[in-house]
Amino acid sequence: MVESHQSHKMPLGLRLSKLLTPAALVEAINKASVNVRLLDCAFVPKARPPSYKFGHFEADPNDESRQAFLSAHVSGAVHFNLALATHATDYEKFAHYPAEIFEExxxxxxxxxxxxxxxxxxxxxxxxxxxxxxxxxxxxxxxAGGLSVLDGGLAAWEEQQMPVVSTVNAHEAVFVAKKGNWRAKTEPSAKTVSFEQLTAAADDGTCTRSVDNCAKWLLLDARPRPQFEGLQNAFDPSKQMPTGSHLPGAVNVPSTELIDAESGQFVSAEQLQDLVVKSGINLLDEKDDKILVSLCNSGIQASMLATVLDAHFGPQIGHKLRVYTGSMLEVQARAPELISEK
Known part of the structure; x- marks a missing residue:
């Protein structure tokens, strides 16, 4: 059984993997050593309500994401709501807050x-x-602490007959009674790329606003192959439609191929390496110092690609990984002419 501590301690010598099986998570929780905190990321994408205000975190108890959390979650988990943790801009659905706001x-x-x-x-x-x-x-x-994801999510947890609850206690409330001391160490720009950065000319003149053949970036497009190849449209019909389906120089590492069909978990390091090699690139080339920019439509699939790359190859390429959170929908809205390749 999983103990329902508010925070769980782990010995200093124990280091959790970035990808955890249900059994490994239970073992870490029951070790009762450095603080292990569970965050249930239940999220139902929808437009933010009219009451939404920048930097305000009042949660709607009737919110569908909240209701999904309440229906079944791991005991001791708190609900992490992406719509509250990020904010909307003219071009991004889930833009990162300045550090001092996210801290709150x-x-x-x-x-x-x-x-x-x-x-x-x-x-x-x-x-x-x-x-x-x-x-x-x-x-x-x-x-500052460690980060892990439960590989296969809540489904993998339940498949192993691990317990879930549909009630909340004081530690599982929308906001806990006692605030934490969490502090950001960097601004989000440390691991993300903006539209302005991506489209600016390199200092050495090796690339232009077209982002074509830029020596600074390697663009990893995480969208499904049909979208990358222009066989399936995921662009915003209310905006000017681009002539192409992807950015020049981008390579496709589809999110749909990052999950093992049988287990529902991330593919292994070997399978991921094979997938990347099939895309025509060698991410583990130590001589290649290009920044690896993961993108998709709105930054969600891009984050999944960046996460599995970090989990499997973090020591080799983690320092080069970035996510373009605005992704293709921002490019479409601001410079559709850049989406010129098919």
Whole structure:
């Protein structure tokens, strides 16, 4: 059984993997050593309500994401709501807050800087979509403690006959009674790329606003192959439609191929390496110092790709990984002419 501590301690010598099986998570929780905190990333995408205000974190108890959390979650988990943790702009659905604002949300969840955070989700892609987005959020702010995701999400947990609850206690409230001391170590720009950065000319003149053949970036497009190849449209019909389907120089590493069909978990390091090689690139080339920019439509699938790359190859390429959170929908809105390749 999983103990329902508010925070769980782990011996200093024990280091959790970035990808956890249900059994490994239970073992870590029951070790009762450095603080292990569970974050349920249940999220139902929808427009933010009219009452939404920048930097305000009042949660709607009738929110569908909240209701999904309440229906079944791991005991001791708190609900991490992506719609509250990020904000909307003219071009982004889930833009990162300045560090001091995000800190407030993390503290309201009762999180501390030395906590080891474990994210899990549910639904398509083995529940890894929104868990990965949360993982990359905290990585972008330089979380001082460890970060992990429950591989396969809540479905994997339940398949192993692990217990779930549909009630909340004081520690599982929308915002816990005692605020945490969590602090950001960096601004999110440390692990993300903006439209302005991506489209600016390199200092050495090796690339232009077309982002074509830029020596600075390697663009990893995480959208499904049909979207990348222009066989399926995912662009905003209310905006000017681009002539192509992807950015020049981008390579496709589809999110749909990052999850093992049988297990519902992330593919292995070997399978991921094979997938990347099939895309025509060698991410592990130590001589290649290009920044690896993961993108998709709105930053969610891009975060999943960045997370699995970080989990499997973090020591080799983690320092080069970035997510373009605005992704293709921002490019379409601001410079559709850049989407010129098919």
């Amino acid at each position: 949300y993390a503290q309201l969840l009762g999180l501390n800087s030395d906590d080891h955070l474990v994210f899990y989700g549910r639904g398509p892609f083995g529940g890894m979509l929104f868990a990965s987005r949360a993982y990359w959020l905290f990585k972008s702010y330089g979380h």
